[in-house]
Amino acid sequence: MADLKKQIIEQLNLQEVTPESISNDEPLFKEGLGLDSIDALELIVLLQQHYNIRIANPEQGPEIFYSIRSMAEFIVAQQTAKA
Amino acid sequence: MMLTIYINGTGCISPQETAAGGPLLANLREYEQVKLATVDPDYKQWIDVKQIRRMSRVVKMGVGAANLSLQAAGITQPDAIVTGTAYGCLDDTGVFLTKMVNQQEEMLTPTAFIQSTHNTVGGQIALLLGCNGYNNTFVHRGFSFENALLDTVMMLREGSAQNILVGGLDELTPHSYQILSRFGLYKKEPVKTMELLKSPTRGTIAGEGAAFFTLGTQPEQHTVAELTGISTLYKPMWEGEVIGHIMKFLEDNNCTPNDIDLLVTGRNGDIDQDDIYEEVVEALFPEHPEASFKHLCGEYPTAAGFGMWLANSILADQAVPDVAMFYGKAPRSIKKILLYNHHQGTHHSLILLSHVE
Numbered sequence: 292m293a294d295l296k297k298q299i300i301e302q303l304n305l306q307e308v309t310p311e312s313i314s315n316d317e318p319l320f321k322e323g324l325g326l327d328s329i330d331a332l333e334l335i336v337l338l339q340q341h342y343n344i345r346i347a348n349p350e351q352g353p354e355i356f357y358s359i360r361s362m363a364e365f366i367v368a369q370q371t372a373k374a
Numbered sequence: 375m376m377l378t379i380y381i382n383g384t385g386c387i388s389p390q391e392t393a394a395g396g397p398l399l400a401n402l403r404e405y406e407q408v409k410l411a412t413v414d415p416d417y418k419q420w421i422d423v424k425q426i427r428r429m430s431r432v433v434k435m436g437v438g439a440a441n442l443s444l445q446a447a448g449i450t451q452p453d454a455i456v457t458g459t460a461y462g463c464l465d466d467t468g469v470f471l472t473k474m475v476n477q478q479e480e481m482l483t484p485t486a487f488i489q490s491t492h493n494t495v496g497g498q499i500a501l502l503l504g505c506n507g508y509n510n511t512f513v514h515r516g517f518s519f520e521n522a523l524l525d526t527v528m529m530l531r532e533g534s535a536q537n538i539l540v541g542g543l544d545e546l547t548p549h550s551y552q553i554l555s556r557f558g559l560y561k562k563e564p565v566k567t568m569e570l571l572k573s574p575t576r577g578t579i580a581g582e583g584a585a586f587f588t589l590g591t592q593p594e595q596h597t598v599a600e601l602t603g604i605s606t607l608y609k610p611m612w613e614g615e616v617i618g619h620i621m622k623f624l625e626d627n628n629c630t631p632n633d634i635d636l637l638v639t640g641r642n643g644d645i646d647q648d649d650i651y652e653e654v655v656e657a658l659f660p661e662h663p664e665a666s667f668k669h670l671c672g673e674y675p676t677a678a679g680f681g682m683w684l685a686n687s688i689l690a691d692q693a694v695p696d697v698a699m700f701y702g703k704a705p706r707s708i709k710k711i712l713l714y715n716h717h718q719g720t721h722h723s724l725i726l727l728s729h730v731e
Contacts, residue, residue, distance in 0.1 A: 302483075304427040325424055332484045339481050 292363045299359075302337045303330055315360045323358075331356060344369045377531050379601045380593040380730065383449065385442025385541075386683040387412050387435040388583035388671045393442060398687045399670070399695040404567045408560050409551055409580040410672040414438075421502065428485055429498065430465040432545035432584070436495035437502060439584035440539055444503075446596075447588035453535035454508035455496050458522030458542040460515050460675030461550060462492030468549040495543060508535070516721025518542060519585075519676040520606050523725070527604060530591050541586030542679030546672075551580055559673070559718075561643075570643035570669040571700060578642035581672015585679030587686075593730055598690040602710075603627040603726040613653040616722055620658060620714065623724050631658045635708045636694065638685050640677065640715030642668040647719060654714060655701075663702035665694050678715045682725055685711045689729045 296310035305324065317323040320331070334356055338344045344366065346352065355365045386392040389410035390403050403413060417426060417434045420441045426434065436457070444450065470486040488494075493511035500509050508529070512521040519542025526540040554560065561577035570579060589601060603626065607619045624630055637659050639651045655664065665688070671680040688694050689711060694704040713725040 306423045306427045329428075329484055329488070336481050336483050 292359055295359060295363055295366070298337055298341055299334070302333050313359060316358050319356055319358060319362075334362075338366070342366050342370070377591055379527055379530050380590050380597045381587055381599045381601055381686050381727070382537070382590045382594045382597050383443045383445070383447025383588035384586070384683050384686050385439040385444075385446060386583065386585045386680060387415065387439045387442075388585070388680055389413060389581060390670050392683070393438060398691055399697050402567070402670075402697045405579075406566045407564045407579070409546055410582070411546070412583055425502075428489060430463055430489060430545070432459075432463055432465065432543060432582075433489065433495050433498050435545070435582075435584040436541065436543045436586075437499055439541060439543070439586040440499045443541070443586035443588045444539060447537070447590070448594060449537055449588055451503060451505060452507065452537045452539040452588065454510075454526075454529060454538045455500055455503075455505060456508075456510050456512070456522045456526050456529075456538060456540045457493070457496040457499075458512040458514070458518035458520070458540075458676055458679075459492055459495065459544055460513065460518045461544045462513065463490045463494045464545055464550050465547045466490035466494075468547055499539070516675045516717030517606050517608070517723065518544075519679045520604060520723045520725075523601070523604050524606075526589055527601065530589060536592070537588060537590040539586060539588055541584060542676030543584035544582055544674045544676045546580050546582040546674065554580065565643065567669050568697065571641050571648075571666055573643040574645060576644055576646055578644045578647065578668065578673045581668070581674050581677065583671050583674070583677070583680055585676075585683040587682070597730050599686045599727045600730055601725070602728045603724070605724045607722040607724075609720050610722060613650055613657075616650060617654060617657045619722070620654065620712075620724060623726070624712075627726055629710065629726075631662070634659065634662060634710050634712045635705050636685075636688065636711045637662045637664045638681055638688075638711055638713045639664055639666050639700070640668055640681060640713075640717075641666045641700065642673045647716070650716060650719065650722075651714070661702070663694070663704045664700045665698045665704075666700040667698060670698065673717075675717050675721075677717070678713065678723055678725065681713045681715055682727070685713050685725070685727050689727060692729075
């Protein structure tokens with residue numbers, strides 16, 4: 292999850308945010324980091340670039356990108372399914 | 375009777391410490407290089423950290439200069455926002471195009487694309503201010519700033535706005551410097567700031583910056599200048615056409631060369647480009663004191679904005695900083711300043727400022 296936090300900070304060019312300051316369970320959007328719809332697109336690209344994962348069903352988006360933990364669990368599940 | 379247009383506030387971010395306030399150009403930034411970058415203030419004083427992360431340098435410098443101008447004018451909400459930029463948000467354009475090439479047009483992120491348009495700066499200023507008024511951006515190469523100014527003047531004169539924020543800005547990026555260098559625009563060797571205008575070689579130094587002005591039909595208590603006139607001349611055939619255009623411009627504004635107390639020129643140290651200034655000075659202003667500014671900010675298509683900011687500051691101080699003086703000595707009382715600038719020999723512009731007592 293620490294790597295994922297670093298990738299998010301870099302991809303979204305988050306200012307004055309460190310991996311340690313991001314909680315695993317707080318919401319990424321609106322509250323917490325306060326991300327918006329443009330960031331959602333950036334996170335979709337991040338999953339493709341770093342993990343070769345494409346989100347097949349866009350309706351899953353809010354669930355996958357709810358928090359760092361939900362993103363990490365989705366990545367692990369996808370990688371396990373591919374293996 | 376023509377409505378008077380007052381310059382009620384100015385803001386400038388440039389390769390000099392123009393955003394810091396204090397005495398005019400007192401701390402000269404001396405360079406010995408062929409490309410100058412802006413001295414950036416702390417943009418977080420105007421922009422929230424959550425918003426600043428998506429802004430490229432040119433957006434930040436535009437928002438910063440716009441805020442400085444509005445603060446100086448004591449205005450929180452202009453009726454309209456007009457910007458002029460030749461290159462727009464070049465950095466983000468470069469980021470987006472590079473990704474398109476490197477990633478074979480796949481997995482492209484939206485941020486650089488949506489921030490790469492020319493009107494991003496005008497839009498961002500409006501979003502931050504919550505300004506729903508007229509918002510327009512002029513992209514006319516070396517006339518971008520001048521045409522933004524002209525649009526502003528026309529709107530104020532027709533009475534559709536009382537206060538308008540207008541500015542000119544351009545950024546220099548590694549990509550643009552590389553491309554423009556191929557056209558032979560810049561010097562091959564670094565030149566010292568205070569030696570540029572006497573340089574005997576071709577080419578100039580590259581620059582960048584943002585200059586914003588809050589113009590209004592009513593003066594504020596601190597207002598020192600009015601924008602008396604503006605005019606442009608595209609691709610004159612020969613120097614006589616420029617000289618004739620200046621004479622006509624002065625006549626249209628009810629004055630003669632004798633009424634001009636200070637000439638401010640856009641000399642840039644390129645022996646080919648500066649010829650026309652020599653011709654104009656010899657024909658119309660042989661004994662006039664002359665100030666210059668491109669050794670301070672570098673050459674870029676909207677550099678006349680820096681020139682206008684300097685002229686307004688000179689009227690405020692009633693003195694010309696030594697570092698800006700090119701010829702002669704400024705008179706004790708400076709009432710009229712004529713700014714004559716050209717970009718690439720094709721885009722010639724005249725801006726006339728008058729002191730407000």
